[in-house]
Amino acid sequence: MYPGPLIEANEGDIIELTVINNLRASGTTIHFHGLHMRGTPWNDGPVQIAQAPIMPNTNYTYRFEAYPAGTFYWHSHMDALQQSRGLKGPIVIHRKEEPFAKMYTEEMVIMVSDEWRDPESCFKIDGAMPGNPVCSDAKYASFNGQWGDGTDTYPYPLLTVKPGKCYRLRWINSGSSAENFIITISGHNMTLIAVDGVPVKATQVKSFNIHNGERADVVVCMDQDPGYYLVTAEYDYGCRMLRGKGFPVPGFHPVEACRWYAFLRYAGTDADPPRPYRPWYPDFEVPRGTGGGSDPDPTTGAVFDTTVREGWSVTEPLHAAPLAPEPDLRYYVTLGLKGPTDVRPDNVPGTRGRWYSDLEDRRMSWTNPLTPVLHTKGKCGAEGVPITNVPENVTTIELVINNLSPTEHVMHLHGGYFRVINTAKFEWCAIDKPECFMMPQGLNPCPEEDRANGDLNHTWQWLPDYRPNVDKHPIRTPWIKAPLYWGCKYNEGKDKPHQNLQTPLYKDTLSVWQRSWSVVRLEATNPGMWLFHCHLQPHIPLGMMMVFNVKPSLQPPIPETVPTQGPCPVWSWADKYERMAEEYHRKARAVGKAYGTGFGKGPAKH
Ligand SMILES: [Cu+2]
Structure with a gap:
């Protein structure tokens, strides 16, 4: 079954969930993406942080509070591979007092994900190299586990709805490698009511986006003529890398498609099912709806797109307490890639470059501790692990996140929300400026004082230069030297005036654009060891993770049933x-x- 079963509960319920590991040779763990695990940090899931693997032929029972309310999903947090192969499913926690209850009578969950034919071969830094089309940045994406081109073999994914009813559509991006999907539904206006599970002021939108790991809830009324209406998930960056149409980015393979489709089907419609379409190069057809969907009304409303600064002011939290002018503590977190990129298909995976997300003055790539860090409070077997011990008297933390790398990262926090108070305005490096990827530092418009290197030991990197012959000779390419790992960092003097302390959105997942920055605030009040990491699955095995150790003196004792391993004793045992x-x-x-x-x-x- 893919996606896995829906976990549905009411806010405040205690959920008990037993995982029986029938994998023959792999341990596993499950993370409940977006749930705060108050009082049960050992059930958060990430391997070697909260627990050791649930070994083959054993089982483990997770028990935790259904909090907060909203739309979430569960997925393996053993490695990047298991969840990219499909070990994931939706979670819906119903709010005690649902503020938008009068707007809809029906609900539907839609999980969208990019799909790889063979994820295993792609989780290497060389996976995305030219010559490895299996790991092109995107070829297929699924709606609730299904991809289709309308043929008998691969029918279109259908979202079947009752005419005249209003639906709460709970959208989840449970993707692997694609950073973002922009969602549109032809002929239907949408009302955005929740972002990452948190209610926002109801706002009419004609499109919204969900980055990898993000969720958005919209209300849609089925008030149009019966028929099949086109639903589109567009991977916007993918559209810039489309075979034959986009620009070839060094280290990336051209993508075979960047828009994927489903149909909203009015139950009982006598319209014909939509005809098949040709998805791939050189056709890139767009399927056509039928019945009322063959000539849909244009949609109206705002564009909710949190990749760009304007997107953050489209709506605001329904209930928002303003933030204090200054946090108790400010951390500078740098996102970057260390090491040479002169990778070839025969390099050992992960040895030629490592991602990191860590404190600016430390910049450590993730390495697994010997024993899960929550079990030791990071005091044993955790040498070389990027743990940040938050002082116990600190409540409000500000993270200034500088992305000193040429690609976007989608950062996810475990154990609580943050609020996004500031993001860069990066027109010079926006999605329609592909030259930004290869822009020599000397020519770029980022002011000298804001430029910073992501790799302090390597200013220049070797890159395969296959621009002229991208399709003809993908392997036999010359190499060029270019400065690649740099960014245009946050400048307090210039950028702080743009921050929003009054109505910043609550999020647990955030896109930090290439060579760019974001500033978030969070409350370090939930005792535990909480991951902060890039949610793009290829960046996880390459080390783009860090851990915040929050209120260790208040961390509850670990139950003796929790799987542990390694040489270190569990502190409470x-x-x-x-x-x-x-x-x-x-x-x-x-x-x-x-x-x-x-x-x-x-x-x-x-
Ligand atoms: Cu990343």
Whole structure:
């Protein structure tokens, strides 16, 4: 079953969920993306942070509070591979007092994801290299697990609705590699009511976007003539890399498609099903609706697009407390890539370059601790792990996130929301400026004082220069040297005046644009070890993760059922270890008695 089953609960319920691992040779863990895990940080899921893997042929029961309310999803947090292969499903937590209850009577969940034919071969830095079309940035995307071109073999994904009813459509981007989908529904205006699960002021939109890991809830009334209406998910960056149409980005393969389609189908319509279309190069056809959907009314409303600064003022939280002028503590977090990029298909994966998201003055790429860090509070077996110990007396944290790399990253925080108070205005490097990717530092319009390198040891990188022959000779390309890992960082003097402390949106996932920056505020009040990481799956095994250690003195004891591993003791299991030692000695004494071996007599006296 793909996507996996829906987990549905009411706000405040206790959810108990048993994972039975029938994988033959892989451990697994499950993360509940967007839930705060108040009081149960060990059930957050990420491997070697909250728990060790649930081993094959064993099971584990997650038990946690259904909080907060909203639209979420669960997915494997064992590695990038399992969730890209489909180990994921939706979560809906119903709010006690639903502010928009009068606007709809029906609900529907729609998970959108890009799909790889063979994810395993793509989770290497060389996966996206020219010559490896299996790992092109995007070829297929699915609606609720289904892709279709309208043929008998691959029918269109259908969202079947009752005419005359109003629906709350809960959209989830559960993607792997694609950063973003822009969603439109022909002939139907939409009212945006929640972002990442949090209610926002109801706002009419004609399109909205969901980055990898983001969710958006819209109300749509089925008030049009019956028929099939086209639903589009556009990967906007993908459209700039379309085979034969876009620009070839070094290190990326041209994509085979950038728009994927489903149909909103009015139940009982006598319109013919839509005809098949040709999705690929050189056709790139757009399928056509039928019945009322063959000639839909134009839609009206705002464009909700949080890739760009303007998107953040389209709506605001329904209930928003203004923020204090200054946080208790400000961290500068840098996103970047370290190491040479002169990768070839025979390089060992992950050895030629490592992503990082870490404090500016540390810049450590993720490495797994020997024992899950929550179990040790980071005090054992965690050398080289980018843990940030938040001082216990600190409540409000500001993260100034500088992306000193040529690609967008979609950052996700575990254990709570942040509020997005400021984002860059990056017209010179916007999505319609492909030259930004290869822009030599000397020519770029970023002011000298704001330029910063993502890799302090390598200002210049070797790149495959296959621009002239992108399709003909993808492997045999000359190499060029260019400065690639840099960004135009946040400048407090110039940029702070643009911050919004009155009505910033609540988010748990955020796109930080290439060579750009964002500023967020969060409350470090939920005791636990919380990941902050890039949600683009190829960047996870390459190390783009960090952990905040929040209020260690208030972290609750780890239950003895939680899987652990490695050489370090779990900090709260002293009783258990004493019982284990007692049991060991009891058995040893019994053995000694039976065989007279001298076992169990206690330590030898010298
Ligand atoms: Cu990333």
